[in-house]
Amino acid sequence: MKPAKPLGKIHPEIGLAWCVVVLVAYYAFTAPYYVYKISVFGAFLLGLIR
């Protein structure tokens, strides 16, 4: 793939900022889901081991 140049006024920092905003927002809103699922899955794995 040939090197792509920065797009006019769009600097790479903006691209990175976008990714970070998406990540932070996602985990802020889905944290309860992950906490619960990881605890349930841990219990499931423990059940398998026992």
Add this chain to the structure above:
Amino acid sequence: MVALAYSLAVWAVLTGIGWSVVRRLDAADHLSGGERAAAASLVGCFAIYFGVFAIGIVRLDGISMWGLAAVLAVAAVSGLRRIPWPALAAAARAEVRTATGEPWAAVLWLTLVVVALGSLLQGLAPPNDYDSLMYHLTMPQYDVELGRLGVAWDRVLPHALFPALPGNLSRFSLVTMDAHAAQVLHGLIGLTGSLGAAMLARRLGCGRAVQLGAAIVFLSVRAVIWEIGTVEVDVPLASFAVVALVVYLAFRDTDRAGLAVLFGLLVGGGVLTKYHGFMVALAFAPLLINDLLRRRVSWVPALAGPAAAAAVLVPHLARNFLITGNPIFPLFNYVFNPGHPALLDELRIGFGTGRGLVDLLAGFWNLSILPMQYFDGMVLGAPILLALAPLLVFDRERRVRWGGALSVALVYYIEWFYLVGQQVRFMLPVVPILSAMAAAGVGAFWQAIGGRRWLKGAFAAVVLVLALNQALFVGAYAALRLPVAVGLMTPAAYLDRTPTMNNSFFSVCRYVRDNLRSGERYYSLLQIHSFYCPQVSAVYQYFPDEARWWLTSRRPPDMPISEFVARAEKANFRYFVISLRTENRRNLTARTVVAESDASSFRFGPHLKPVIDGLVPLVEDPFAAVYDGPQVIAGLKAALEKK
């Protein structure tokens, strides 16, 4: 493992049949080997679809289906011989050489192979997903027990008359092998979608790393991992959609009628997979019209595509019309059958943030960031598509080429937003496109960063977090399904331990299946009537003479309890199978909330509840129980006499 080998053999046969067709339609070799393989295997699926459709009307049993298998095997020989095996082997050797010399290529190939193989093997786990247990597998099982294609009217499921391309693969598999084979075949269609995503990236000028990345991103989307080991149809539709797009892009470059026909066949195959395929077809319209107006493609070849799509739909439309008067039953039923109820319209509500302009503009953000709050749960997993696909703007040289693919994705999104229920899994048809864009976005952004080390480090960290998050889902499904798939756990233990909405009812259904004698019947009030239960011998809520009520009315038929008791006595129901509890997981954490079944929610519940409360069930699981039929009938009679 026999089912896996069998499914791979069937897949080879289907690819062989499809290869002959694709070779004729692409005589000038405009498609690459990968594109041709993807299109061939999907087109080959028509052979089983139409075979079961035609033969199954008369009989659906071992003789007819193995006969069909023999005919297909013979028909595949020509195509299989024409596949350029030496070139394929040389390409594989070249990839291995590249991977050994380039660590990144090796990592990507290894990831792809592990995820793909793991996904495929998960099809060997016993079916345990809600929709498959409700109808994707249950309807085919009903037909297999019936010995021909039929409609289980008493299930009150319009789904019985949905497009049946994957369903007929299941019917064929259930007769000739088992449900595992059906799941693996669906998995192979799903893997074709990942090949399609890679081929899309390739056709738009991306290199090997982006192609591999596109395939991996698609396969690691949470709904894809979840569905690819099942017979659900969203992923197969995604496969048809992305391969259709790839073929269309080849067509607009060449204006060859054969490619237009192939494009039409794939679009038609998508519609025959799931009615949402109509939205995929419509999503191509602006692109096609634009190309016609700009004279990029000619009228006659361009119209050959829609004509081919329409042609493959005719048998399905004709059957539905003959049975219900509505060729696209249950869609727009109130139009084709004035005065009859609108079916499945309730599915249009209940998801999403609303249908205003702001909701439309923020929709992709919302479904990625707020899946638990407003949508059908954790469908996409980590927001890879939302975070990375927009980075494609950093590829100034190639981003214009993505216009066609992007227009299909955007139009489909708008249709999804306004026309159907806003379940995120219904967006899967365009996920291969978005996966390819995300992979290309990473490539473009990495190039745009240049030598700025802190930016490279920060971006690598972001991608790593996203990748690890999706790896959690990939690993979780593998940990759930692979032990039983490879024989480390019994199906009974797996189905009893593994959560699925409202349970699979495996224990109670197995009891009925093991103990019901030939010619005996039983009465079922399960929510839902599971795949694991005997199908044809069940009377599910409604007796055969009243079972079609939902076609013409919203109100279920009334039946006095005295008449029910008389009918039950005459039918000599051996068992009553009743749901005791239901569960709901629509909350922020997807936590299972179990509730006692409301007696008024099922037919004759207020009469049956006091009777079964005084009986000891023959077998019980956390969600349902089996009661002795004569005891229940005697209890109902006694209660009637007291009145």
